Amino acid sequence: MPSYADIRSALAAQLDVFVAGIEQLDPAGRTDCAGWTVADLDNHMANNLKGLAAVAERKVDERADGGVAFWSDQLEAFAPTADGIARGGRLRTKDFVQPALEALDTYPEDTVVHQATGNHSLADAAIFRLIEGVVHGLDVGIEPQPAALRLVVKELTKAFAAKHPGRSVELRVPPYSAVQCLEGPRHTRGTPPNVVEAQPVAWVRVAAGREAWTDLVRTGRITASGERSDLSPLLPLVR
Numbered sequence: 001m002p003s004y005a006d007i008r009s010a011l012a013a014q015l016d017v018f019v020a021g022i023e024q025l026d027p028a029g030r031t032d033c034a035g036w037t038v039a040d041l042d043n044h045m046a047n048n049l050k051g052l053a054a055v056a057e058r059k060v061d062e063r064a065d066g067g068v069a070f071w072s073d074q075l076e077a078f079a080p081t082a083d084g085i086a087r088g089g090r091l092r093t094k095d096f097v098q099p100a101l102e103a104l105d106t107y108p109e110d111t112v113v114h115q116a117t118g119n120h121s122l123a124d125a126a127i128f129r130l131i132e133g134v135v136h137g138l139d140v141g142i143e144p145q146p147a148a149l150r151l152v153v154k155e156l157t158k159a160f161a162a163k164h165p166g167r168s169v170e171l172r173v174p175p176y177s178a179v180q181c182l183e184g185p186r187h188t189r190g191t192p193p194n195v196v197e198a199q200p201v202a203w204v205r206v207a208a209g210r211e212a213w214t215d216l217v218r219t220g221r222i223t224a225s226g227e228r229s230d231l232s233p234l235l236p237l238v239r
Contacts, residue, residue, distance in 0.1 A: 001067075002151055004109035007126045012101055014133040014148035018045070019094045021142035032139040032210050036086055041136050044082065046091035051115060052129055053099035055106070055122065058113040065118035068159035071128055072238045074117035079239055081116065100129070127155055131238065135208045138201065150176045153200050156207045160237055169194040169228055173203045184228055194226030209236030 002010075027039035036044070051058070065071075109123035120128070134144045134152045144152070153176040160171065161179040168184030170192040171177075182194075198206070202221035205211040213232035216222040224230060 001123070002127075002154070004104075004123050004126075006147075006151065007109075007123055007130065008101065008104045010145070010148040010151045011104075011126055011130045011133065012097075013145040014130060014137065015049075015093070015097045015101075017145050018133050018137045018142055019097060021137065022093060022140060025140055029140070031136075033136065035083070036139075038140060039090060040086040041139060042093050043089050043091050044086035045093040045132065045136055046096050047085055047089070048129055048132060049093065049096035049100040050091065052125055053096060053103045055103045055111060055113055058115065059107075060112050060114045060119055062112055062114075062119045064110075064112045064121040064124065067124050068127060068131070068155050068238075069162040071117050071120070071124070072159055072163075075239045078116055127151075131155065134204060135210070135238070138205060139210065144201070144204075149200055149204070153177050153203055156204065156237060160207070160234070163237070164234055169196060169226070169231075171231075172197040173200055176200060182228060192226075194228040196222065196224045196229050196231060198222045206235055207237040209239055 022038060022042055025038045027037065029038040031038055031041050033041055104122065104126055107122055109121060111122040112119050113122055113125055115125060130148060131152050134148055137144055153173050157171055157173055157177040157179045161181040164181045166183035167180040169180065169182040171179050171181055172195065174197065199221045202216050206213055206216055213235060217224055
């Protein structure tokens with residue numbers, strides 16, 4: 001788990017580039033988030049930051065649910081509601097950045113807050129918003145801030161390994177992360193028999209269902225060797 005300070009810093013940096021980029025775009029423009037305009041995506045991000053800022057109203061005396069792996073499992077069921085919210089208003093991300101960051105500065109990282117996907121620690125809730133900031137930035141062609149991309153890649157690879165534990169495949173996203181995953185013959189030394197290596201942005205995009213595994217392999221942004229190295233049946237990780 002990254003430090004709370006690192007999470008807060010990466011989120012602030014990513015939101016800076018996200019806001020700067022999205023404010024230059026046509027609100028009616030298309031995005032890579034299926035069916036959403038730029039305005040819809042902006043509204044979605046704004047609503048989620050608004051929720052992150054509302055710690056006082058959302059604090060609960062409960063145990064926190066799991067991290068990114070748990071959160072990702074809830075997203076498909078919540079998607080229709082999220083879609084309706086995104087299309088149902090016109091909030092702007094820029095107006096909710098400072099309140100969200102101030103909430104992170106005010107409350108301890110282990111504060112548990114109720115959100116649509118469960119009861120989450122404030123640190124985890126901030127990571128979820130960071131993942132969205134990178135994914136949705138890429139949806140409109142905004143290059144991720146490097147520290148944010150690094151943290152998001154690490155969190156998504158760890159979540160994938162947590163959901164698909166084992167040691168038969170090594171998933172590498174250099175220079176940020178390498179994990180072992182999937183049940184099967186265990187690798188102990190030498191070159192692993194099954195290796196997946198992805199470029200950082202390619203991994204984020206395929207993990208979020210924005211690009212097809214086959215297209216990324218065909219263009220060399222992902223390489224996969226070994227009979228168990230096709231991860232496409234297990235993706236996307238987040239929706």
